[in-house]
Amino acid sequence: EIVLTQSPATLSVSPGERATLSCRASQFIKTDLAWYQHKPGQPPRLLIHGASSRATGIPARFSGSGSGTEFTLTISTLQSEDFAVYYCQHYNTWPPPFGGGTKVEIK
Amino acid sequence: EVQLVESGGGLPQPGGSLRLSCAASGFTFDDYTMHWVRQVPGKGLEWVAGINWNSRSVAYAESVRGRFTISRDNGKNSLHLDMHSLRSDDTAFYYCAKDKEVGATAYYFDSWGQGTLVTASS
Numbered sequence: 509e510i511v512l513t514q515s516p517a518t519l520s521v522s523p524g525e526r527a528t529l530s531c532r533a534s535q536f537i538k539t540d541l542a543w544y545q546h547k548p549g550q551p552p553r554l555l556i557h558g559a560s561s562r563a564t565g566i567p568a569r570f571s572g573s574g575s576g577t578e579f580t581l582t583i584s585t586l587q588s589e590d591f592a593v594y595y596c597q598h599y600n601t602w603p604p605p606f607g608g609g610t611k612v613e614i615k
Numbered sequence: 616e617v618q619l620v621e622s623g624g625g626l627p628q629p630g631g632s633l634r635l636s637c638a639a640s641g642f643t644f645d646d647y648t649m650h651w652v653r654q655v656p657g658k659g660l661e662w663v664a665g666i667n668w669n670s671r672s673v674a675y676a677e678s679v680r681g682r683f684t685i686s687r688d689n690g691k692n693s694l695h696l697d698m699h700s701l702r703s704d705d706t707a708f709y710y711c712a713k714d715k716e717v718g719a720t721a722y723y724f725d726s727w728g729q730g731t732l733v734t735a736s737s
Contacts, residue, residue, distance in 0.1 A: 551727035599723035
């Protein structure tokens with residue numbers, strides 16, 4: 509079973525700065541990777557699929573990259589509404605695993 | 616606009632049962648595989664179960680297999696999760712989620728409900 513490891517667990521960033529989040533897969537997963545944003549009291553929101561394709565309505569400051577086993581989510585200029593927990597998820601597989609999450613907090 | 620509204624959460628005793636429901640609107644329900652995903656408060660996300668458009672293909676996480684049953688009613692645009700032999704580690708927010716791919720099962724989720732809380736504790 510594939511395991512996704514996200515790092516760091518917590519990322520402290522000032523508004524306006526860049527945030528770089530990492531997701532590592534225990535096996536080769538091509539580009540079958542999605543990223544979600546999750547804020548308290550709200551459902552998760554799909555940001556990225558196919559490792560690098562933004563979902564509908566997602567701002568261009570969110571970008572994804574990587575393939576195989578190493579993936580990155582970059583938020584180019586953090587806005588106040590971007591402070592949240594971010595999860596990566598491998599799909600096109602059963603069961604579809606999630607990473608443990610990275611909390612992006614205000615520095 | 617896609618809307619998914621869960622209901623049925625509560626405070627079952629360990630060993631008890633509960634039925635969750637999800638009312639869907641804003642899209643052609645029977646074009647999509649539907650899923651349940653849960654989150655233990657303060658912890659990460661865990662996929663629980665999925666059902667394809669015609670209910671002929673269902674899948675479960677190992678942690679719930681044999682205890683939970685996913686079903687759907689395309690005539691009523693509704694999704695259900697029957698939960699039995701509940702354990703304390705089933706305590707979580709349960710989200711109804713729509714598969715991204717039309718007519719297929721990709722196991723990733725482009726729309727989610729607000730969630731319903733199940734607390735299985737004595």
